[in-house]
Amino acid sequence: MLDIRRIYVEPAAAELARGREILGRFPDAELVEIEAHNRIPELYGDERNVARWVRIKTEALVLGVKKSLSARPNGRSSDFIAPSTANGCAMACAYCYVPRRKGYSNPITVFANIDQITGYLARHAGRQGVKPEPDQVDPRAWVYDIGENSDCSVDALVSANVRDLVDLFRGLPTAKASFATKYVNRDMLDWDPQERTRVRFSLMPAADSKLLDIRTSPVADRIAAIDDFVEAGYEVHLNLSPVVVRDGWLDDWGELFDQLADTLGPAARAQLAAEVIFLTHNDRLHEVNLGWHPKAEEVLWRPDLQQPKRSQTGGWNVRYRNGHKGRYVAALTGLLAERLPGCRVRYAF
Structure with a gap:
């Protein structure tokens, strides 16, 4: 997953205890001093990096300070989005929105x-x-998403930041941490979260994952x-995302739900819930993907099924067409209720 050979370092980060600890983990890496973690021309904005997409994710690490x-407020996967302790990722999912913001490469930046x-x-x-009253996020706790712009399971390979967050929320009686992940990090089973951290395992049919979830844990391993993870004290939910509409998509999702039903034990099923998120894509990411993974775009970029909407950054986002999407959502949630009864859907869109 990681073979860190170059670390871009803000001097202020190197002076902190966590910064020194991270540098000590990779003693042979070349150190490159930078002024700011989000302004590194050779990483961000250089279209030549498309050809080195996965290599950069494997070999580069950025060490910075989170200034803001x-x-x-959120209201879907969580009540609040926590300030990030990392962004970027060593994995290379073809639909990931982070490259739209950071340019042509997004290796892990750790704060x-x-x-x-x-x-x-x-x-x-x-x-x-x-919390004054239950809601779809959680009946009792204020939930904080600690991994909006990264995958915490992979971040934990780099530093102790994620463990520190799990330890923090263990002691907060009215709050809970949450993050979605596509990577199985079994070192986290020893952290004793005491049900104050919710792990949302991201799942999709194996055929879609093989094409789109590059460098992630196999779906069967996540299941x-x-x-x-439930036995270790985590709350575990499902992140059914992104749902990609293609020929045979419902049949493959049905097989996935059957696999879950056959695998999960009573304790996991008793606390199970799911969020369902259909694909949103972007014209700029589409152009980037054509340079390194064009086969993915055959299912992600479907003008015949999608409608455009101008994004806040001036590009175009595409999502499944109004009317059709409602039928897709109803079909998938109905199939989930049939094949995995008892798994409530917290939200679907």
């Missing part, structure tokens, strides 16, 4: 000021008090890990 700390971030989160959660 805020918890943004060394973890103490500031955890302190902010503890104070923010304390100000919320007790096999669910019981183990």
Whole structure:
């Protein structure tokens, strides 16, 4: 997964304890001093990097300081989006929205000021008090998504930031951490989260995953890990995402739901819930993907099924057409209810 050979370092990050710890993990890596983690011309914005997409993700690491700390309201996967302790990813999912923002490459950027971030989160959660009423996010806890722009299971291979967050939320009686993942990191089974961290295993049919989920854990491995994570004290939900409409898509999702029904034990099924997210794609990411993975675009870029909408950054997002998408959502959620009864859908869009 990782063979870190070059670390781009903000000097302020290298002075912090977590920064020194991360540098110590990769003693043979070349160090390149940078002014800011988000302004590295040879990584971001250079179209020549398309040809080195996966290599950069494998070999490069960025070490910086998170300067703006805020918890943004969400309301879907969580109540709040926590300030990130990392962004970017070593995996290379063809539909990932992060490359749209960062340019032609998005290796892991890890933030060394973890103490500031955890302190902010503890104070923010304390100000919320007790959740006044249940909602679709959680019946009792304020839920904070700690992995909006990265995969926490992979981030944990680089630093102890994710473990520090799990430890933090274990001690917050009114709050809970949450993150979606496509990677099975079994080292996390020893962290004793005491049901204060929700892991959302991202799933899709194996045929789609093989084409689109580059460098991730196989779907069968993710499913096999669910019981183990529940036993280890995590709350485990399903992130059915992205749902890609193509010939035979419902049949393949039905097989996936049957696999879940045959695999999951009573404890996992008793606490199970799912979020369902249909594909949103982007014209700029489409152009990038044509340079390194054009086969993926045969199912991701479907003008015959999709409608455009101008994005806030000036590009075009595409999603399945109004009217048709409603039928797709109803068909998939109905199939889930039939094949995996008891798994409630927290939201679907």
